[in-house]
Amino acid sequence: MVFNSELLKKIVMVYGPSSREHLIREVISNEIKDHVDELSTDALGNLIARKKGPGKKVMISAHMDQIGLIITDIDKDGFLRFGNIGGISPAVTFSQRVIFENGTVGAIYSEPVEDLSKLKLEDMYIDIGAKTKEEAEMSVSIGDICVYHADYSENSNVVFTPYLDDRVGCFVAIEALKSIQTTENDLYFVFSVQEEVGLRGARTAAYGVDPDFGIAVDVTIHGDTPKAKRFAVGLHKGAAIKVKDNSVISHPVVRERLVHLAKEKGIPYQMEVLEFGGTDSGAIHMNKTGVPSGVISIPTRYVHSTVEMASKEDITNCVALLTAYLEERL
Amino acid sequence: MLLKKLTEACGASGNEKEVRDIIIHEISPFVDSVRIDGIGNVIAYKSGKTPAAGRVMVTAHMDEVGLMIKEIDSAGLLKFLTVGGIDKRVLVSKTVVVGKDKIKGVIGSKPIHLQKRNEWTKVLDINELYIDIGASSREEAEKIVSIGDYAVFDTQYEEFGDDRIKAKALDNRVGCAILVELLKSSIDTEIHGVFTVMEEVGLVGAGPAAYTVEPDVAIILEGTICYEMPDLDTYDIPTVMGNGPAISLVDRATIYDAAFRKRIVEVAEKNNIKYQYRKTSMGGNDSGSIHTSKTGCITTAISVPTRYIHSPLSVISKFDYDNTLALVKAVISDLEKEAL
Numbered sequence: 001m002v003f004n005s006e007l008l009k010k011i012v013m014v015y016g017p018s019s020r021e022h023l024i025r026e027v028i029s030n031e032i033k034d035h036v037d038e039l040s041t042d043a044l045g046n047l048i049a050r051k052k053g054p055g056k057k058v059m060i061s062a063h064m065d066q067i068g069l070i071i072t073d074i075d076k077d078g079f080l081r082f083g084n085i086g087g088i089s090p091a092v093t094f095s096q097r098v099i100f101e102n103g104t105v106g107a108i109y110s111e112p113v114e115d116l117s118k119l120k121l122e123d124m125y126i127d128i129g130a131k132t133k134e135e136a137e138m139s140v141s142i143g144d145i146c147v148y149h150a151d152y153s154e155n156s157n158v159v160f161t162p163y164l165d166d167r168v169g170c171f172v173a174i175e176a177l178k179s180i181q182t183t184e185n186d187l188y189f190v191f192s193v194q195e196e197v198g199l200r201g202a203r204t205a206a207y208g209v210d211p212d213f214g215i216a217v218d219v220t221i222h223g224d225t226p227k228a229k230r231f232a233v234g235l236h237k238g239a240a241i242k243v244k245d246n247s248v249i250s251h252p253v254v255r256e257r258l259v260h261l262a263k264e265k266g267i268p269y270q271m272e273v274l275e276f277g278g279t280d281s282g283a284i285h286m287n288k289t290g291v292p293s294g295v296i297s298i299p300t301r302y303v304h305s306t307v308e309m310a311s312k313e314d315i316t317n318c319v320a321l322l323t324a325y326l327e328e329r330l
Numbered sequence: 331m332l333l334k335k336l337t338e339a340c341g342a343s344g345n346e347k348e349v350r351d352i353i354i355h356e357i358s359p360f361v362d363s364v365r366i367d368g369i370g371n372v373i374a375y376k377s378g379k380t381p382a383a384g385r386v387m388v389t390a391h392m393d394e395v396g397l398m399i400k401e402i403d404s405a406g407l408l409k410f411l412t413v414g415g416i417d418k419r420v421l422v423s424k425t426v427v428v429g430k431d432k433i434k435g436v437i438g439s440k441p442i443h444l445q446k447r448n449e450w451t452k453v454l455d456i457n458e459l460y461i462d463i464g465a466s467s468r469e470e471a472e473k474i475v476s477i478g479d480y481a482v483f484d485t486q487y488e489e490f491g492d493d494r495i496k497a498k499a500l501d502n503r504v505g506c507a508i509l510v511e512l513l514k515s516s517i518d519t520e521i522h523g524v525f526t527v528m529e530e531v532g533l534v535g536a537g538p539a540a541y542t543v544e545p546d547v548a549i550i551l552e553g554t555i556c557y558e559m560p561d562l563d564t565y566d567i568p569t570v571m572g573n574g575p576a577i578s579l580v581d582r583a584t585i586y587d588a589a590f591r592k593r594i595v596e597v598a599e600k601n602n603i604k605y606q607y608r609k610t611s612m613g614g615n616d617s618g619s620i621h622t623s624k625t626g627c628i629t630t631a632i633s634v635p636t637r638y639i640h641s642p643l644s645v646i647s648k649f650d651y652d653n654t655l656a657l658v659k660a661v662i663s664d665l666e667k668e669a670l
Contacts, residue, residue, distance in 0.1 A: 019585035043546070070580050072609045073565035081565035081581060082613035136620040142607050143579045143591060197585060204626035 001319065002313045004175065007031070009152045010157060011174075012167040015101050017068030017145045018085050018194045020259070023029045023046050024064045028170060028191050035178050036189070046205040047191040053183040056330045059211035059291075060176075060187065060322070061202050061280035062169035062218065063195030067304060068147040069098060069108075069126070071140055078130030080106065086196030090119040099149035104139040106130055106146065115268055121197070135259040150306035158235065161310040164200040166195065167312055168298050169217040171199060176322040184329035192280055199247065202280035206287035213295030213330055214284030217322060219300035219308070220245075220272050231274075232241075233299045238268030243297035245274040247282020254294030261324045267317050272297050293305075295324055332356065333507045333651075334487035337497035340427065342413045343528045343539025345368055349503070352400040353510060353525050359417055361523065371539045373523040379518040381610045383669035384546030386662060387522040388512060389536065390505030391529030391552075392555045395640050397481040399428065399461070402472060406465030408435070412456065414530030419453045420641045426461060426604055429479035435463040438512070466647060469545075481626045482640040493572070500644040502529070504634045505551035508655050517659060519666040529616050532582065532647045536616035540623035545668055547590070548630050549658060553634035553646065554608055567609065569635035571647050574604030575654040578631035580611045583618025594630060594661055601660045603653050605660050608633060628670050632658060 016024035025047045033039055038050040047064070050178075064323075067086035074080055094116070096105050106128040110119055126146070130136035151160040170191055177189050188209045193201035195218075206214065220240050222232025233240050241258045243252050262269040271294075285293035298318050301309040343348035350372055357374055364374040372392070377439050395414030402408055408428065412418070426435045443449070446501055459482060465471035485498035497503070522543045528534035540548070547557060548643045554576055555568045569576040577594055578586050600603040608631070617629040634654050637645040 042625050043628060045622070046626075070585075070611070072579065072607075072611065075564055085580070085585065095415065142609070143588060201626075203622045204624065208625040283433065292425050 001171065001316050003316055005154060005298045007174065008168065008171045010054055011170055012152055012161050012163045015099070015147060016064055016066055017147050018065040020101065021064045021193045025191065028064065028174065031174055032177055039146055042204055044201050044204050046201045048059055048209065049177070050175065051180065051183060051187040051189070053186045055185040056212040057186045057188060057209065057306060058213045058215065058285060059190055059206060060173055061190045061192050061205065061214065061216045061284060061325070062173040063166045063192045063201065063280060064170060065193050066147050066195050068145045068194050070145045071142055072279045074133055074136050074142065076134035077101045078128070078135050080128065080136065080140060082126060082127040083265040086123060087304050088121065089304060090121050090124065091292060093121070093124065094119060096145040096306060097149040098126060099141045100140060100144055100146045105149055115213040134267065141296045148306045158309050158311055160307045162306040162308060164308040164310050165219045165303055168219060169316060172217045172298065172315065172318045172322060174318060175319040176326060179319070179323050185326060187326055195280055197240050199278060199280055199283035202283040203226050204215045205290065206284045210288065211284070211291055214281055214283065215254065215325065216293070216295045218295065218297060219303055219310070219316065220274060220297035221303050222299055222301045227303060233270055233272050235299050235301065236313055237270045237299065238305055238314060240272040240297035240299050240320060242272045242274070242297050245279065247278025248285050248293060248295070250281070250294040251285065251292035253292050258294060258296065258321060258325060262321055264322065267320050269317070269321065269323070272300055281322040332510060333495065333497070333503065333509050336501050336507055337487050338504040339393055340432065340482045341392055341499070342482050343387035343393040343531045345480045346392040346414070346527045348385050349506065350525065353392070355505060356510050357513045357523070357537040361622055364519065367538060367542060369535050369538050371529040371535045372543060373515060373539060374523040376513055376521055378520040380666055383665060383667070385522065386519065386665055387524055387540070387543050387545035387548045388509055388552050388658065389510045389526055389539065389548060389620070391502045391526045391535065391616055392506055393530050394482060394501070395526055395530050397426065398475055399430065399475060399479045399481065402475070402477065403460070404468050406471035408461040408463065408471065408475065409463055411556065415479065415640055416639055417443050418456055421459055422454060424642045426481040427484045428461060428481040429475045430461060431474065433463050433474050433598035434484065435461040435481065438462045482527065485643045494645055495648060496643050496645045500636045500646050501639040504553040504636065504646055504651065508551050508651070508658065511655055512658060515659065517662060521662060527591055533614070533616050533619040537623060540620040545620070545627050547665060548617065548620045549661065550615050550620070550629060550631040551658065552631055552633040553636035553639060553644070554637035555613060555639060556611065556637045557624050563646060565609065569606060569608055571635050571637060572649055573606040574650055576606050576608040576633045576635055577658045578608045579665040581614045582612065583614030584621055584629060586630055588630050590630050593664070593670070597660045597664045598657055601656070603657045603660065605657060
């Protein structure tokens, strides 16, 4: 399988923080519309793409939304104050550039602090170079949300860019969707909203789809860098099959089938036991009377930074594993 | 007077009956139907002259923060725990009423004379406080109160200054009062008016209510944080008293829909209604449960700025109250014209 760098680069660069996913939704819609039977959007903005089949309903969920910063105040000199949308680290955020939906770019800095390690988001502001409040208000309004503004890079081994979380999951879902010609199963690919603020989109999407099985595709963290916290997932070691995180214990039926398929088809894989965090399966598996659910994770270094890094081999293996899972009759 | 009646009623989370009875009595002649659901929410329907473009639900929670009796000691003093997020620093020496019979009590503690020097500088732990109901033995106390009884602050409604109201539980009887007035008024658009239970202990009632009503659009009415000392920077002030209804941006339970917010602002400007944004992402309200119910819906929260919430007394401005009611009415009549 050829690694489609062009598609990944395109989708990581599209604006779409939690609750403002309309632009990325349009890009993904256009990318997949010729490969699916039905396409719809629900009240919260989830994109739901159906590839019809006679068998069980499977909901595949990759979230479109990104972490970001929401503007809460514009001061008299035109500096912007903000709150977090999702898990924003002050240390990562300090001295980054950010971009708004309308293309306005700003720089993040902080009030003078004695000890940078004690930096809080409340001490920081966005400087868009405006001379006055009035000038700032011509570009930005209270309630606007901005995202990190940084470049996409890659070499033969890895890609590193902001927002692999979870545009790489969207990428894996899109590539699997395109590679499946016919399916025994009734597939609902959901590109979900508001995962970063608490799996909110997956919850309403699951209610609407009412699946028999759920599978989320999302990034997971790493344990393979200098003095990293012990964690048995690393780059270039294959697709990660989740055993648990803080939102879900993968259903053994789903987990064992993924392992079985990986072995059978010679797809490198690793098992993931994560002691915190969560992803869309956390919401899907508790839908209505319960849904057996699992997760395919893309091992990723430096999650929620602007240099999130993943292995091209691992990404390709995740596509292969997801495709294998969806093609066989469940 | 409605707000006096509502704020002087006892209604800690899980014990909303007294508030619910007042509300049902007030609204019944003015709505097409009203019922109580399985968890205790009031769900009312008012048909209006024209159907709305989508199903509109307006909600306010009935419950308030309070205390619950957990033990009666040998001296007849009551040990308690908090129901909802009460600032424990404000409890000492406050008057409360306990149980259905509203037994008067005082929250007591060790006098300052007997406190050790290091106790002066720290807040008394809740285990060091008790409610004194004037009983002198467990047996005597047990005749008038029971373990599991609720207690709420004993605060009288009062108007002061040119424009201010002080009362307990303005969070969220102010939202209830506005919703009652809305349902009693001659609005043209059909709405579902919902008064929820147990918001203060985790948005409990709103989920079942939304599950039943299945709204397309929900408007949550609240009394929200207000704090505006002159030495604060503008970004540290969540809302300003007298600047009108506060429209929410984001909180820990919801990112409010930007398109709906823009429309509300346009409606406010067109109708010359003073408004402000709620400039903090702390807190959360029933919207969190409502917007993720079933296949989801669009929500907004419109709040009356309320000083000293979650304490024995809170303060609002009549100007803000009137403008919140005016804005909600204008938004609902705008929704009649065009769906979101």
